[in-house]
Amino acid sequence: MNVMVVGGGGREHAIAWKVARSEKVGRVFCAPGNGGTAVEDKCENIDIKPSEFSDLADFANKNNVELTIVGPEDPLVAGIVDYFENKGLKIFGPNKSAAKIEDSKAFAKDIMLKAGIPTAEYQRFTDYDEALGYVDKKGLPIVIKADGLAAGKGVTVAFDREEARGALNSILVDKIFGESGSSVVVEEYLEGEEASYLAFTDGKTVLPLQSSQDHKPVFDGDKGPNTGGMGAYSPAPVVTEDIMNYVTENVAYPLIKELKKRGIIYKGIIYAGLMITGNGVNVLEFNCRFGDPETQPILYRMESDITDVISKCIDEELNSVEIKWDEKPSVCVVVASGGYPKVYNKGCEITGIENAEKIKNVKVFHAGTANVNGRLVTSGGRVLGITAKGDKLQTAIDNAYKAVKKINFSNMHYRSDIGNKALRRMK
Numbered sequence: 001m002n003v004m005v006v007g008g009g010g011r012e013h014a015i016a017w018k019v020a021r022s023e024k025v026g027r028v029f030c031a032p033g034n035g036g037t038a039v040e041d042k043c044e045n046i047d048i049k050p051s052e053f054s055d056l057a058d059f060a061n062k063n064n065v066e067l068t069i070v071g072p073e074d075p076l077v078a079g080i081v082d083y084f085e086n087k088g089l090k091i092f093g094p095n096k097s098a099a100k101i102e103d104s105k106a107f108a109k110d111i112m113l114k115a116g117i118p119t120a121e122y123q124r125f126t127d128y129d130e131a132l133g134y135v136d137k138k139g140l141p142i143v144i145k146a147d148g149l150a151a152g153k154g155v156t157v158a159f160d161r162e163e164a165r166g167a168l169n170s171i172l173v174d175k176i177f178g179e180s181g182s183s184v185v186v187e188e189y190l191e192g193e194e195a196s197y198l199a200f201t202d203g204k205t206v207l208p209l210q211s212s213q214d215h216k217p218v219f220d221g222d223k224g225p226n227t228g229g230m231g232a233y234s235p236a237p238v239v240t241e242d243i244m245n246y247v248t249e250n251v252a253y254p255l256i257k258e259l260k261k262r263g264i265i266y267k268g269i270i271y272a273g274l275m276i277t278g279n280g281v282n283v284l285e286f287n288c289r290f291g292d293p294e295t296q297p298i299l300y301r302m303e304s305d306i307t308d309v310i311s312k313c314i315d316e317e318l319n320s321v322e323i324k325w326d327e328k329p330s331v332c333v334v335v336a337s338g339g340y341p342k343v344y345n346k347g348c349e350i351t352g353i354e355n356a357e358k359i360k361n362v363k364v365f366h367a368g369t370a371n372v373n374g375r376l377v378t379s380g381g382r383v384l385g386i387t388a389k390g391d392k393l394q395t396a397i398d399n400a401y402k403a404v405k406k407i408n409f410s411n412m413h414y415r416s417d418i419g420n421k422a423l424r425r426m427k
């Protein structure tokens with residue numbers, strides 16, 4: 001069968017690569033893909049944006065695409081799944097009303113409250129003075145979240161009143177996030193270690209993937225501004241088997257049941273951002289899709305055919321599925337353009353990928369890359385995700401950094417401590 005992958009980041013390269021490894025798959029079309037999917041076995045880029053639903057659906061019809069997999073949240077939130085399903089096309093991901101768990105933090109919090117899912121205490125506000133009054137009542141630190149999608153920039157963890165006031169003002173008065181900022185969630189600050197829980201669901205059964213942990217801040221030691229993610233590893237030792245089972249039973253199942261009560265069938269990936277505290281597990285947020293970069297190390301460890309699992313999700317037969325995983329831990333080190341997440345250059349020539357991939361147990365997933373006149377150049381902030389496995393986590397980390405050292409482009413930046421938190425915990 002032919003498959004289409006919607007999106008063009010590192011996550012989508014990992015999905016396309018994994019799909020292409022299925023014996024059942026003929027061609028994989030990536031819309032729009034990147035410099036990596038352009039040369040990946042069986043893969044081919046097509047020049048259609050994830051927002052152009054009718055062009056995507058026409059392409060799927062004309063090219064015998066039997067399955068479409070959506071990477072990013074924006075098309076899901078905008079209803080790409082509803083659009084495809086109305087045309088009788090098979091597509092993997094939640095529909096518009098289910099994707100609201102990511103599109104609205106206030107909606108997600110309300111679901112959590114009603115479903116008894118452990119999460120920080122909160123209130124929702126549309127009025128600036130009332131919100132500030134709540135901040136003063138609760139005290140610091142406190143967390144302020146724009147309600148809607150804000151490309152990872154909508155959350156402020158405020159340690160002083162001025163910071164909290166500034167965040168409320170930007171969101172509710174200046175409306176820097178536009179519609180996304182018509183309301184805010186103000187919530188209790190939780191201290192602990194973060195981890196990512198991902199699971200497949202068909203709306204009835206929940207089938208977890210392996211645990212993982214992302215590294216959001218741009219510099220070593222979790223310093224500097226937050227990014228889309230500078231690296232990840234899987235499994236995350238902070239997520240014990242007990243915690244994994246706890247989250248499946250006390251977060252994922254209550255979530256799909258509460259949605260069902262409201263007439264919403266959730267099919268796709270459930271992503272719960274966890275804060276693991278001394279007092280247990282709390283959910284910080286839900287995302288409605290695979291994480292980036294968590295998907296790179298997770299899918300690198302997945303042994304089963306992903307198209308089987310996804311087809312069973314769509315057909316609501318997930319209860320018959322088991323996923324086989326490679327026991328070897330994996331790590332993804334993101335190589336970014338210097339200056340990201342602020343100002344950075346594009347169009348810098350990238351070399352060394354072939355040499356990096358000669359190292360055993362290494363795969364280079366592309367993110368912000370493009371082929372221009374036969375040269376591979378940078379085209380975004382996060383450029384590559386160097387992904388590696390090893391018998392032990394330390395070996396996986398060593399393999400990843402050995403490969404990173406082979407890569408070169410002007411002003412490249414990466415964190416040198418991806419996975420260290422896990423190493424410390426295991427000691």
Ligand SMILES: Nc1ncnc2c1ncn2[C@@H]1O[C@H](COP(=O)(O)OP(=O)(O)O)[C@@H](O)[C@H]1O
Nearest residue numbers: 120143152153154155187188189190273284285
């Ligand atoms: N209640 C909280 N307590 C402490 N830190 C938080 C809390 N909520 C969010 N954060 C921090 O802010 C980051 C972003 O918040 P999140 O809810 O994941 O929103 P988004 O990913 O949409 O920006 C989290 O990864 C976490 O580091």
Ligand SMILES: [Mg+2]
Nearest residue numbers: 152273284285
């Ligand atoms: Mg998050």
